Amino acid sequence: MFCKYCGKQIDDEGGSFCPYCGKHLLENCPPAGSPAQPPPYPAPRYNLQDLPNGGWTVLGFFFPLVGFILYLVWQTTFPIRSKLCGKGALIGVIAEVVLVVLYIIVIFVIIAAASASYRYGQP
Ligand SMILES: [Zn+2]
Known part of the structure; x- marks a missing residue:
């Protein structure tokens, strides 16, 4: 050989x-001659239960306050879960702010339209 x-x-x-x-x-x-192997993935420092799960993002989206609390609570124990919750909470808060802004705009448009038609409706 x-x-x-x-x-x-x-x-x-x-x-x-x-x-x-x-x-x-x-x-x-x-x-020999082949590229060096990438360094082994760092040993998991966190709990094995801390697996990526989109459910946490969904939870954070629908309950931003819960997501934000879980984000703070899990920051050290379950970093992945914590990030997913925080992301969901952030998206949820942004979505809610956008909805509120849209709601206000719609109300203003309705008021403006109503007052305009009222004014033009006068003889
Ligand atoms: Zn040899």
Whole structure:
């Protein structure tokens, strides 16, 4: 067989280490020259229950106050959940503000239209 690291021919019975480069021959490593493997994903520091779940965003959207409280409570224990809740709460608050603004605009338009028609309706 040939060493997959240095390419030298080695006796199959020579052992599990290459006598030329000293690499372990049975190790399942990428061949030499291939790009270095990305560093392993950092070990999870948080709870395994802290998995991404769109439900938390939906909860935060419909109950922004609950989402915001959960965001603060879970910030350290469940960072992923906390972020999803916070995102949902933020979207929910923005959506509600937009709805309120639209509602006010609609009321103003109705009042303006009503007063205009009242004025023009006068003889
Ligand atoms: Zn070798």
